[in-house]
Amino acid sequence: MIKVGILGATGYVGAELTRLLSQHSEVEVMFLDSRSYASMAYSKVYSNFKNIVEDQCTSVNLEEDLENIDVLFCALPHGLSQKAVKKIMEKGKKVVDLSADFRIKSVATYEKWYGVEHEAVEALEKAVYGLSEVYGHEIAEADLVANPGCYPTSVLLPLYPLLKEKIISPDAVIIDAKSGVSGAGRTPGDGNLFAQCNENLKAYGIGTHRHTPEIEQELSIAAGEEITVQFTPHLIPMTRGILSTIYAPNKKAVNQQEIKEVYKAYYHHQPFIRLLEDNEYPQTKGVYASNYCDIGLKIDPRTNNIIIVSAIDNLVKGAAGQAVQNMNLMFGLPQEKGLQQPPIWP
Ligand SMILES: NC(=O)C1=CN([C@@H]2O[C@H](COP(=O)(O)OP(=O)(O)OC[C@H]3O[C@@H](n4cnc5c(N)ncnc54)[C@H](OP(=O)(O)O)[C@@H]3O)[C@@H](O)[C@H]2O)C=CC1
Numbered sequence: 001m002i003k004v005g006i007l008g009a010t011g012y013v014g015a016e017l018t019r020l021l022s023q024h025s026e027v028e029v030m031f032l033d034s035r036s037y038a039s040m041a042y043s044k045v046y047s048n049f050k051n052i053v054e055d056q057c058t059s060v061n062l063e064e065d066l067e068n069i070d071v072l073f074c075a076l077p078h079g080l081s082q083k084a085v086k087k088i089m090e091k092g093k094k095v096v097d098l099s100a101d102f103r104i105k106s107v108a109t110y111e112k113w114y115g116v117e118h119e120a121v122e123a124l125e126k127a128v129y130g131l132s133e134v135y136g137h138e139i140a141e142a143d144l145v146a147n148p149g150c151y152p153t154s155v156l157l158p159l160y161p162l163l164k165e166k167i168i169s170p171d172a173v174i175i176d177a178k179s180g181v182s183g184a185g186r187t188p189g190d191g192n193l194f195a196q197c198n199e200n201l202k203a204y205g206i207g208t209h210r211h212t213p214e215i216e217q218e219l220s221i222a223a224g225e226e227i228t229v230q231f232t233p234h235l236i237p238m239t240r241g242i243l244s245t246i247y248a249p250n251k252k253a254v255n256q257q258e259i260k261e262v263y264k265a266y267y268h269h270q271p272f273i274r275l276l277e278d279n280e281y282p283q284t285k286g287v288y289a290s291n292y293c294d295i296g297l298k299i300d301p302r303t304n305n306i307i308i309v310s311a312i313d314n315l316v317k318g319a320a321g322q323a324v325q326n327m328n329l330m331f332g333l334p335q336e337k338g339l340q341q342p343p344i345w346p
């Protein structure tokens with residue numbers, strides 16, 4: 001059995017990790033860390049876990065309480081994660097970090113976009129970007145995996161093969177993405193109050209959203225040149241899900257079948273990527289509560305653009321599910337282990 005601990009277990013991502021890991025046949029959850037609910041039964045924090053997870057939350061001391069675990073999932077807010085991960089790495093433990101603290105390879109870029117100093121540069125240098133379908137071999141060898149952001153996952157999976165094969169122009173990629181409110185986490189804020197989200201749709205962070213450098217970093221690696229993208233996220237009144245609609249010029253003048261062949265070449269052996277049929281487009285309900293990423297596309301001959309649509313569940317493929325997939329890779333298990341629940345509909 002793989003012995004795991006979860007830091008930030010009472011956040012939305014922590015709860016999703018707990019849900020997935022409590023059903024994983026090769027995993028034993030050793031602790032559920034929480035400051036706010038220390039000593040309270042987890043099922044009192046989240047009543048859906050009644051009779052399923054009755055363990056008490058504990059406020060973990062990173063100096064003393066790590067002896068019995070093989071891997072730690074860190075689901076803390078960014079900025080806090082770097083301090084925790086530094087200590088965990090010093091103890092020689094494997095980590096999957098779900099914050100943004102180890103995703104950006106350039107310290108200067110991280111500090112500029114996140115407005116905090118990076119205090120764990122040594123660990124950052126060892127981090128492997130955890131986009132499972134692209135970096136599977138590196139993840140298998142890693143001690144620290146930086147789990148990708150939710151929006152970046154929805155953008156990188158469909159764009160990576162097209163940039164690698166130079167099918168789209170790298171200088172004119174436009175990403176229009178919409179996320180459910182759980183993307184903002186459980187901590188209450190002005191942006192996630194019911195009366196302000198319900199029956200409302202808004203763009204935010206235009207040109208400034210912190211996922212922009214993460215997307216650009218990975219797309220630049222795929223393209224082999226520096227890429228700047230136009231990324232606009234939107235908050236949409238639903239609980240889970242991200243739908244990204246991406247526009248890019250059809251540089252090589254390929255047809256739809258040729259694009260589909262490229263996707264098949266990259267992803268035919270990847271259980272969580274589902275390429276839809278012609279004239280079918282992804283919907284968030286089609287991936288709800290699952291680790292799938294659905295991809296659909298259309299070439300518009302009038303504009304010469306390729307329009308790609310992707311859907312993921314932000315808490316699963318966009319966070320906890322991909323983290324479990326990465327743990328499976330790190331421990332030599334089939335990557336789909338514990339993640340094969342079908343999406344929920346309706
Ligand atoms: N929500 C999403 O869709 C996604 C989130 N992420 C990332 O995963 C991490 C967790 O996100 P999410 O679960 O949504 O966030 P939440 O706000 O829901 O949870 C974070 C948890 O961290 C714990 N925590 C410990 N110290 C602090 C502190 N000083 N301030 C605030 N919380 C603290 C809290 O639990 P307690 O008080 O009990 O200790 C809190 O419940 C973040 O880094 C986030 O950016 C990544 C991908 C997608």
Ligand SMILES: CC(=O)N[C@@H](CCC(=O)OP(=O)(O)O)C(=O)O
Pocket residue numbers: 098099100148149150151179180181182183184185211233235
């Ligand atoms: C709807 C919403 O607010 N979404 C969050 C992104 C989700 C998230 O937690 O970001 P990471 O994946 O980088 O951790 C935001 O826009 O900041």
